[in-house]
Amino acid sequence: MKLTPIILITTLLVFVACSHKPEVAPKKEIEMSSELKQCVEDNVTKSDDSTEEEGDDALKEENAQRVSCSSLPKTHLIKSDFRELPNWEKEDHDSALNSFVNSCRTKKTQKMYSDICTKAKGVKNPKEFLEKEFEPFEIKNENTKQEGLLTGYYEPHLHASLTKHGKYQYPIYNTPDDLITVELSSIYPALKDYRLRGKLKGNKIVPYYTRKETNSNHINADIICYADSKVDIFFLEIQGSGRITLDNGETMFLGFDNQNGHKYRAVGRYLVKIQALKLEDVSLQNIKKWLDENPSRVDEVLNYNESVVYFEQRDQAATGSLGLELTPNRSIAVDQRYIPLGSMLYLNAKSQKQSMNKVVMAQDTGGAIKGAVRADMFLGHGEEAMNIAGELKAPLKLWILLPKNVQVSSL
Numbered sequence: 174m175k176l177t178p179i180i181l182i183t184t185l186l187v188f189v190a191c192s193h194k195p196e197v198a199p200k201k202e203i204e205m206s207s208e209l210k211q212c213v214e215d216n217v218t219k220s221d222d223s224t225e226e227e228g229d230d231a232l233k234e235e236n237a238q239r240v241s242c243s244s245l246p247k248t249h250l251i252k253s254d255f256r257e258l259p260n261w262e263k264e265d266h267d268s269a270l271n272s273f274v275n276s277c278r279t280k281k282t283q284k285m286y287s288d289i290c291t292k293a294k295g296v297k298n299p300k301e302f303l304e305k306e307f308e309p310f311e312i313k314n315e316n317t318k319q320e321g322l323l324t325g326y327y328e329p330h331l332h333a334s335l336t337k338h339g340k341y342q343y344p345i346y347n348t349p350d351d352l353i354t355v356e357l358s359s360i361y362p363a364l365k366d367y368r369l370r371g372k373l374k375g376n377k378i379v380p381y382y383t384r385k386e387t388n389s390n391h392i393n394a395d396i397i398c399y400a401d402s403k404v405d406i407f408f409l410e411i412q413g414s415g416r417i418t419l420d421n422g423e424t425m426f427l428g429f430d431n432q433n434g435h436k437y438r439a440v441g442r443y444l445v446k447i448q449a450l451k452l453e454d455v456s457l458q459n460i461k462k463w464l465d466e467n468p469s470r471v472d473e474v475l476n477y478n479e480s481v482v483y484f485e486q487r488d489q490a491a492t493g494s495l496g497l498e499l500t501p502n503r504s505i506a507v508d509q510r511y512i513p514l515g516s517m518l519y520l521n522a523k524s525q526k527q528s529m530n531k532v533v534m535a536q537d538t539g540g541a542i543k544g545a546v547r548a549d550m551f552l553g554h555g556e557e558a559m560n561i562a563g564e565l566k567a568p569l570k571l572w573i574l575l576p577k578n579v580q581v582s583s584l
Contacts, residue, residue: 248511248545250310253572258309259521260530269532270299272503273517276534279495281515289576303532307574309519312512314546321546321569323522323529325562326506326539328491328499328554329415331405333398333425341399341420343406348431348483349394352381370434381433383479388472397427397484404464407440407475408457410482413539414491416554428492430485437540443477457563491551493537501553506537511545514538517574520548524567532574546571 255261270293276282277290289306296302314321334341351372358365371378382390398417400406409415409427417425441455449463464471491499493506495514505520512518512535522529529550539549546569552558 249313249315250573251313253309253311255304255309258519258530258572259570261519264300264531266299266303266532268503270296270303272500272532272534275500276495276497276515276517276536279497279515281495281513282534285513285515286517286576303574306577307517308577309572309574312518312545312571312573314544319544319546321544321548321571323520323548323550323565323567323569324541325550325552325565326412327552327558327562329405329409329412329559330554331400331402331409331415331417332420333400333417334420335398337399340401343400343403344396345398345400345406345409345427346392346481346483347395347397347485349381349392351393352431352433352483353378354431368434370432380435382481383433383435383476384481385472385476385479387433387481388476394483397486398425403475404461404471407478408461409484410480413482414487416490426487426490427484428487429482431483433479433481433483435479435481437480438478439541440474440477443474458560490554493551495536497536499536499551500534501551501558502531503533504536504551505533506539506542506549506551507535508542508544508547509535509538512571512573518548519572519574521570522567524565526564527567529567 273282273286274290274293277286277293283290292306293302333345337344349372353371353373355369355378357367357369369378370381372381373379382392398419400417414426414428417427419425441450441460444450444460444463445452445455449467450459464474489498493499493504494509497504505518507514514535516535518533518535520529520531520533533548533550537549537551542549548569548571550565552562552565
């Protein structure tokens with residue numbers, strides 16, 4: 174079957190989607206050699222001294238020299254200093270360094286930070302070590318007027334059974350045997366971040382079953398277990414992983430395995446469209462509350478999101494795209510077109526209800542995480558984590574911490 178690039182791109186708009194999950198197939202890493210390091214050293218500078226008077230933030234931003242390196246063509250950096258990081262002195266530097274050491278178990282973090290990973294073990298003064306070995310660079314959106322955004326996600330807790338009986342009626346599926354995933358990068362390098370998903374019908378690939386079609390068809394997939402709530406399964410799909418308490422008392426961990434290829438659509442947007450909720454009232458809690466109060470319309474609302482996520486059983490709790498078990502309040506999901514997985518960052522986010530200033534590790538990705546200054550923080554599991562995640566929506570600033578004296582071989 175021969176597809177032109179135009180047809181392929183159009184088809185991708187129907188098929189491609191993702192969630193908080195490990196990648197189904199490995200992606201090519203961005204080969205950088207020492208280019209980024211040299212690019213930063215040659216081109217990124219602090220604001221001119223004459224603009225650093227108090228109250229001149231807009232002028233400093235205008236005069237700050239920005240840079241875009243060819244290896245990260247969409248990422249704009251401004252050289253900064255640890256003294257400019259909000260509440261840096263109050264950070265728990267010991268915990269911050271521990272999160273870095275943990276991330277150094279992965280190849281991507283090791284490649285990015287080289288022997289700093291080895292040096293970080295057994296450090297007696299974490300704050301001094303971080304300031305000596307790293308240099309912060311603020312990440313900027315290409316559109317300087319565009320504000321960054323921090324949201325949160327969590328690990329849902331569901332109740333289920335290995336057999337269908339009583340209240341346990343709603344299946345959680347493994348990846349269907351007839352779901353086809355096509356990698357496009359070998360033919361069209363520009364589409365390396367996309368995958369084509371569907372099923373064979375004769376000698377053609379057609380879209381896989383939507384959520385509504387899945388509910389009305391027997392799909393060719395193993396059932397992991399049966400949950401007691403289709404709404405809980407829906408939010409499990411959005412979060413990408415979760416823990417299950419079975420009716421026999423055992424605990425099971427589930428993680429993302431695949432997706433049906435249809436684009437994710439937010440049901441909160443649909444509830445606003447039908448005037449069930451006001452835009453300012455859209456939150457995880459309010460969506461669940463509305464669904465509980467309107468059981469006859471649950472399928473109508475959930476089917477608005479045609480995307481379906483398939484799971485696999487895991488040996489550990491919530492795991493991100495980097496392959497590590499996520500650390501509450503230290504692991505974030507990012508858009509890896511702008512921020513390399515495995516990188517260490519510092520974030521500043523403040524809303525009416527909460528303020529966050531801390532070192533975080535880029536250990537996950539997400540379908541809704543789009544842009545340079547955009548992050549989704551993992552908040553743990555349980556009701557408290559769910560409540561915080563459901564309400565977290567704060568303006569965000571991000572700094573990437575790059576090594577001072579080590580060549581960046583690959584991001």
